Amino acid sequence: MRIEERLAELGLTLPAEPAVPPPATGTLPPDWVRVVGRRVLVSGHGPLLPDGRPAGPFGRVPDEVPLEIAQESAQLAALAVLGTVQRAVGDLDRIAAWVTVSGFVFAEPGYRHTTAVLNAFSAVVHDVFGREVGAHARTAIGAATLPLGVPVVVAAELELRS
């Protein structure tokens, strides 16, 4: 339980399961994670409140949501991803490696600092897991829009210890 201790040390609390509006009648709710062998594939997560509801502010970076606030959203998205992974695998110490992080920023056309938003996500990963386990390939793409208007959505792949 070293990772859980590290989270406590950093004062970080993982939110509840994402509680987003359900899809229309007759369709299943989305899967937040898919574990296939040692691979842990995490769906796109936005920032969540502690109870799992989407966390504001909503809107475009930087004209509606300034960079500093979007970075806080990215931190909350990181905690949301960790919460989902923890529920799926039981113990975050089972993570051998972060593999990839696919980050999307709801951004004004031509905004040049989507990487700065995602750096806040990566910083949480590095702080919690350390450099060796936490290293990850990453993209930081500007999206025309994101679900519910959240400023940032991140999908990820992690690998479990054998």
Added chain:
Amino acid sequence: MRIEERLAELGLTLPAEPAVPPPATGTLPPDWVRVVGRRVLVSGHGPLLPDGRPAGPFGRVPDEVPLEIAQESAQLAALAVLGTVQRAVGDLDRIAAWVTVSGFVFAEPGYRHTTAVLNAFSAVVHDVFGREVGAHARTAIGAATLPLGVPVVVAAELELRS
């Protein structure tokens, strides 16, 4: 051939190989799928007509293509992906697991319902493969534009039985 029976039961027909305009002279046509070991990586697919040509309507969601129509495009994209996978692996019963679905919607800036478009894709996967095999991690990103102006493009990874 249970999956093929299930497709017939649902009245679903898979389209022919994607027939899109070829690239400029001297470059190879794109690969629609790459099979590496048990991993099946599927290129981004848009909606196709039965003969493999891109299926309209073309345009942005929701101002040019309303949500309900974009959901039909997402269903056609799902069938296009299944057609490509079937041609690559021979028999859809070889699929052990859907792994990830990366969905992109050609969307108006700030449109908040890209997940609703992708739910139509996921519903086809769940209906055809069932919950256990069909479960998948997913992203639903709003793109500034997509090839040929199709309203939705989906890439995916699936895993074969060992």
Added chain:
Amino acid sequence: MRIEERLAELGLTLPAEPAVPPPATGTLPPDWVRVVGRRVLVSGHGPLLPDGRPAGPFGRVPDEVPLEIAQESAQLAALAVLGTVQRAVGDLDRIAAWVTVSGFVFAEPGYRHTTAVLNAFSAVVHDVFGREVGAHARTAIGAATLPLGVPVVVAAELELRS
């Protein structure tokens, strides 16, 4: 060293490690690649100058950067990816297979030729690695914006020989 010979034959030179502005104090620089077992996950790369600095022109396709120029940027991005992979694995002959290429074009809303931009990336891969090793699944998405305003960013996954 057959791939290196092939690069020389084609007159292609790989740039130095990406030299992009560092993140804010206290955060680690991004990882350009993550090797996990035989999998080589490459972060999003834009076009680079020989010394590793971002290569212009910067701007949106096609209104600020015409297609032909964006294709040159895509070629430079391909060389940047190869440089990163070479530094990570030592010898490009260790590549058994390209797996996926995720391409993002900083594009005008509704621009329909993002695939044409990415074809220039894929052409480098095919020219250098040949059809069998170089085959890859691909997406070609239009982004609202990209880091630093580069016209194209490409992430990739490759597999090493066992």
